[in-house]
Amino acid sequence: MTKKGHPFAVLGTCVLVVLCGCSDDVDGASQGVKERKRATAEITPSTGQSVMGLAAFTAENGQVELTLQLNGLKPGVxxxxxxxxxxxxxxxxxxxGHWNPTNEAHGKWGTPPFHRGDIGNVTADATGKASLSxxxxxxxxxxxxxxxxxxxxxxxxxxxxxxxxxxxxxxxGARIGCGVIKRNP
Structure with a gap:
C-alpha cells in the first residue's frame, strides 16, 4: 500500500469514471455526434438483362449520401x-412512377422543378461499369x-x-435493373 491508498483503488476509480461518465445516449447526440444511418438497394436485373449493383445510402449530419456501383450495363448512358x-x-x-413527394414536374436533379427521385444519368464504360456519388x-x-x-x-x-x-x-426507356431501398441492420 502507498500513502494514497491501495494501488487498485485508483484503477477502480478510473473505470468507474469511464463507465459512469457515459450517458444513456447510445448515438452520442448529447455530445454533438449524430448516429450514422445506412440503407442499401441491391440492384438485380430484369428479365433478359445483366445489370447488377448496389446503391448505398448513408445519412449523417442532415445530409444523405448516395454511392452507386453498377456492372453488367451496355456501354453508354x-x-x-x-x-x-x-x-x-x-x-x-x-x-x-418516379418518387415525387413535392408534386413537381420531371427534370434534372438540382435544377427546379424536378422529382426527388430524378437522380440523373450514369455512363457505363466499355466493361459495363458505372458509378455515381x-x-x-x-x-x-x-x-x-x-x-x-x-x-x-x-x-x-x-x-x-x-x-x-x-x-x-x-x-x-425500359426498366433493366431494380432494388428496394432497405435499412441496414
Missing part, C-alpha cells in the same frame, strides 16, 4: 431514378413520418438516358 413503390416485380413495373439535404433516411425519406422506395436503372424534359419519365 443510362438513367437512374428512385421510384415510388418498394416493389421490383413485373420487371420493375410494380415500382410505379450524390450528397443532398433533400432526402432523409429512416424518418418514416417524412415525405423526404428514401427508405422503402425502388431504385431503378433504365436502358436509355434521361432527357430531363419528357414528362413524367424523361424518356428513359
Amino acid at each position: 443510362h438513367a437512374v431514378h428512385i421510384h415510388e413503390m418498394p416493389d421490383c416485380g413485373m420487371d420493375g413495373n410494380n415500382a410505379m 450524390l450528397r443532398t439535404d433533400l432526402w432523409t433516411l429512416g424518418d418514416e413520418s417524412s415525405s423526404t425519406d428514401v427508405l422503402n422506395h425502388a431504385f431503378m436503372v433504365h436502358a436509355d438516358p434521361d432527357d430531363f424534359t419528357t414528362q413524367p419519365t424523361g424518356n428513359a
Whole structure:
C-alpha cells in the first residue's frame, strides 16, 4: 500500500469514471455526434438483362449520401431514378412512377422543378461499369413520418438516358435493373 491508498483503488476509480461518465445516449447526440444511418438497394436485373449493383445510402449530419456501383450495363448512358413503390416485380413495373413527394414536374436533379427521385444519368464504360456519388439535404433516411425519406422506395436503372424534359419519365426507356431501398441492420 502507498500513502494514497491501495494501488487498485485508483484503477477502480478510473473505470468507474469511464463507465459512469457515459450517458444513456447510445448515438452520442448529447455530445454533438449524430448516429450514422445506412440503407442499401441491391440492384438485380430484369428479365433478359445483366445489370447488377448496389446503391448505398448513408445519412449523417442532415445530409444523405448516395454511392452507386453498377456492372453488367451496355456501354453508354443510362438513367437512374428512385421510384415510388418498394416493389421490383413485373420487371420493375410494380415500382410505379418516379418518387415525387413535392408534386413537381420531371427534370434534372438540382435544377427546379424536378422529382426527388430524378437522380440523373450514369455512363457505363466499355466493361459495363458505372458509378455515381450524390450528397443532398433533400432526402432523409429512416424518418418514416417524412415525405423526404428514401427508405422503402425502388431504385431503378433504365436502358436509355434521361432527357430531363419528357414528362413524367424523361424518356428513359425500359426498366433493366431494380432494388428496394432497405435499412441496414
